[in-house]
Amino acid sequence: MMVTGKALLAGVMGWPIGHSRSPLLHGYWLNQYGIDGAYVPLAVPPDRIEQALRALPALGFRGCNVTVPHKEAAFRLVDRLDDSARRIGAVNTVLVLPDGSLEGRNTDGYGFWQNLQAGASAGWDVGSGAAVVLGAGGAARAVAVALLDAGAPGIRLLNRTRARAEELTSDLADPRLQVLDWEDRAEALQGAALLVNTTTQGMQGQPPLQIDLSSLPGTALVTDIVYTPLITPLLQAATDRGNAIVDGLGMLLHQARPGFHAWFGTDPQVTDALRRHVLGPV
Ligand SMILES: NC(=O)c1ccc[n+]([C@@H]2O[C@H](COP(=O)([O-])OP(=O)(O)OC[C@H]3O[C@@H](n4cnc5c(N)ncnc54)[C@H](OP(=O)(O)O)[C@@H]3O)[C@@H](O)[C@H]2O)c1
Numbered sequence: 001m002m003v004t005g006k007a008l009l010a011g012v013m014g015w016p017i018g019h020s021r022s023p024l025l026h027g028y029w030l031n032q033y034g035i036d037g038a039y040v041p042l043a044v045p046p047d048r049i050e051q052a053l054r055a056l057p058a059l060g061f062r063g064c065n066v067t068v069p070h071k072e073a074a075f076r077l078v079d080r081l082d083d084s085a086r087r088i089g090a091v092n093t094v095l096v097l098p099d100g101s102l103e104g105r106n107t108d109g110y111g112f113w114q115n116l117q118a119g120a121s122a123g124w125d126v127g128s129g130a131a132v133v134l135g136a137g138g139a140a141r142a143v144a145v146a147l148l149d150a151g152a153p154g155i156r157l158l159n160r161t162r163a164r165a166e167e168l169t170s171d172l173a174d175p176r177l178q179v180l181d182w183e184d185r186a187e188a189l190q191g192a193a194l195l196v197n198t199t200t201q202g203m204q205g206q207p208p209l210q211i212d213l214s215s216l217p218g219t220a221l222v223t224d225i226v227y228t229p230l231i232t233p234l235l236q237a238a239t240d241r242g243n244a245i246v247d248g249l250g251m252l253l254h255q256a257r258p259g260f261h262a263w264f265g266t267d268p269q270v271t272d273a274l275r276r277h278v279l280g281p282v
Pocket residue numbers: 108111134135136137138139140159160161164198199200201203225226227248249251252253255
């Protein structure tokens with residue numbers, strides 16, 4: 001990696017930050033494209049996020065990513081928001097503008113959709129049936145916005161805590177969003193073109209997601225945004241019954257592209273070698 005006195009600077013703010021794969025990911029691209037730049041982990045406690053974001057222009061940073069638990073705070077703190085951040089209600093990418101003000105963007109929905117498109121077979125069509133989205137947390141908001149923008153004819157949203165799903169649909173105010181009871185998740189799969197898990201179930205250290213897939217059409221695509229493990233119990237069960245799957249790692253890789261492009265001036269590629277690199281040592 002080349003880092004001179006003129007290096008372009010960016011990083012990721014989180015608390016804790018040691019588990020983040022973003023430095024590995026951006027570091028790989030900086031190296032691959034021979035860019036004089038650095039992308040560093042920034043451990044910022046919640047009571048210092050405002051101070052840290054405001055310091056970016058003074059330190060000469062081009063911007064940063066923002067991760068747990070700062071995405072909602074960054075949404076409130078930046079000077080302007082792009083359309084995705086405004087609709088999702090959270091910021092994951094910050095740009096320092098030439099006048100020193102901060103623009104907040106959200107690229108999680110973009111990453112989700114790019115990953116789905118890259119992983120789905122050519123014959124799969126988001127418009128061919130409803131999408132079933134499990135979960136209504138921060139990530140579900142990004143997924144719902146992406147699917148609405150991609151032309152999903154309907155989204156069935158199911159969350160353990162129904163009120164949170166209702167809040168999400170009320171915020172997005174799109175008649176294609178429908179809330180169903182968590183207990184009805186097996187029946188909700190009838191006629192679906194897509195099943196998305198955005199809950200934490202199936203993640204390392206968490207129990208598998210409990211769902212009976214027998215009503216899911218064989219043509220439906222199944223994706224899990226959890227990527228540790230890469231093949232979650234849900235993705236394994238879907239594969240076992242013949243459904244096509246897309247794992248969640250690509251969402252992480254693709255959401256990083258717009259930030260990298262804005263800070264370092266190159267639109268980077270997501271490749272198998274990058275997947276192996278990011279999965280590797282962390
Ligand atoms: N691939 C990527 O790039 C990417 C990006 C973002 C997030 N993620 C992953 O996506 C997952 C969710 O992230 P998030 O930020 O949306 O988290 P979050 O805001 O904390 O939401 C967690 C979701 O999981 C549900 N949940 C938790 N325990 C459950 C249980 N026992 N049974 C059923 N549902 C349960 C919650 O339901 P309640 O509302 O009822 O609590 C909620 O819908 C995490 O694993 C995260 O690592 C991946």
